[in-house]
Amino acid sequence: MNQERGLTLIAKTVTRISVWLIILYGIYIILHGHLSPGGGFAGGVVIALAFLNVMLTFGHETVTRWLNIDFLHDLEPASGAMYLAVGILGIAISGSFLANFLSKGTLFNLVSSGNILVLNIIIGIKVAMGLFTVVWTLAVFRLYEGGEE
């Protein structure tokens, strides 16, 4: 571990443990979007902030090595296209855009209420990747003075 970049040793040790808990909390908020407040957007923001936490504590080169940045840059428009694919499946199966075509299940179960669970997961991925891409681009640009468009 390098002592020059990032915050102190205490912050790094605590982050190593707590970042996985933050990601777990974000996934919980996304998956229970139809049962309690939250949903796709709030959970996506929490996951993006978990990655931002690692970037603040360790420096942005460590994050570039830890995550596969090109894959994340491609995952964001892919999840947007999947959202539209769910909508078009609604046209093909049930007649209207974004119509429900999965079963609604029983009340208060985790796997219930049809389309909403799938759409929450897709939105959660898109928001997390999008927000993290914005923050990562702003952080990387500052260092390479005269960055690209």
Add this chain to the structure above:
Amino acid sequence: MILPFFIIIPLLAAFLIAMISGNRDYWAIIVSVLTMISLAVLALFNFGTIGGKTIVYEMGAWKIPYTICLTVDAFSAFMLVIISVIGLTSLMFSIYYIKHRSPSWKYYALFMLLITGMNGVVVTGDLFNLFVFMEIALFAAYALVSYGSHAEEFEAAFKYAIMGSISSTLVLVGIAVIYSATSTLTMAIIAERLPQNLKVMYWSGGLFLAAFGLKAAIMPFHAWLPDAHSSAPAPISSMLSGVLIKALGIYVLIRLFYNVYGAPPIFLTIFMVLGSISIIVASFLAIGQWDFKRLLAYSSISQVGFILLGIGIGTPLAIFGAVFHILNHAIFKSLLFYNAGTVEMVLGTRDLRKMGNLTHILPYTTTTSMIATLSVAGIPPFSGFFSKLIIIIAAIAAGYPVYGGIAIVGSLLTLVYFMKVQRYGFHGEKIIEMEDIKIGWGMRAAMIVLAVLCLATSILIIPGIKEFTLDPVVDAIINKTGYITRVLGR
């Protein structure tokens, strides 16, 4: 049945371009050209078959008070045709132009998002959905204005973004006020429940007039337009000035103040006053400009003043003139911005004092700019003459001779500053000779198509064709509370 495809097709194209493009941009060009051609075909087919009826599409298989509905009547179909055709020519122009400036796939993805936003604003029937699509289009516009990465583009984009965010906040406050009074967001049901509540109508009408007036660049709210439209790259200037200020500003003003509020006379008087101020003051400001694109931007403010004057008068003849002027202004202003972009690319400057006689090196550009100038100044048989004449006759026939006189003075001033452009910019004193001018065939094709359309749209006035194309549009606007019956069926 085809209504959601106006939104799905460009949005899917934007995501596909972002996914499959590596470092080169030829996949982006192919996908975006295919998308725009299919959108243009869909829009023309829709306008041809819509006649006088209204198509209502409910999303998600829910019923009307609980869902977001998409409604298309003749006016929406008309705007869709304008957006798709001008977008197609802009894309053809920008293939070579962007490759010359700074090639990247991000331009095409942002362009597709701009088309998505504008299509969504025109197609939707729900008030908050309109706000969301307006924001999508504005995001893409802010990013595209600053595309070339010069210093003045960033400043113009920042000014545009700050003023746009003020107007978006005002729209939200207006939506909050309307929702608290009527507890619904569908525009047809708001039109049903609102007339009992005059205070809410005036309060939210004032907020919406300020907010959407800023998007349409009416005179007190115009300050962002000269910077943004002169610093943007030329195809984006033509999209912004030709289509965006009409799809996001004028269309929403007509939809709200005629179909939802039922055209209360105090708002129509405000429209007339603001329109005439726009015509006169913007023309005077345009005469003193030496920057080519800045002059064209002030001219846009002036022509939008004409449209607003026509809307404010309120008789069917005036609305016919205003709607026809929307079409004409989109065509000739886009053509003028393409000319300015070609001249800037070849000569490297926008200053009129540094240009000279360009007839030898740029023959197509000079000819098409002369056609566009004759059309904008109102010379028969070009289309601009008919639309301005109809607005002036409607003003005098409705009993407002002062406003008719203001419109005539505005027409004369338009002729003055466009003659300045022709004299200094294209037929100046010194003859400029340059070797190996390379203009892409797409740029020439876009300019020639628009110049032909300048002449061809004047056949829409002939009484046989008028009933088929433009009369249903006027009927959809003038029949105010008929909107409720056509959408809800009761």
Add this chain to the structure above:
Amino acid sequence: MTVYLLCFALLLVGIYGLLVKRDLIRIIIASGIMGYAANLMLILFAYRRGGLYPILEKGKTVGARVMVDPLPQALVLTSIVIELGITAMLVALAIRLFEKNKTFDITKIKRLSG
């Protein structure tokens, strides 16, 4: 009634900051405050006197109580997302403006005029 007046005062604070301040970053913060005021007004219009939160839970019945209106809460969620995007774009533009002009002061960034 006082709550609505205070919300309107927050909107005026945002507009004041946007008009008077000279630093780019303070203008961005003021536009954020204006957005918060509009969101707050939307939620205030959704309140019903004595209302419950609009969530169904296992084992609890609603009975004769009213619930507060859940639709403006969805509108506010959308509006927060949009303002996040606007703020991100404004910050990126501010960084590029600083790189070109070496200052954050808007009275010194005056290339476009007339």
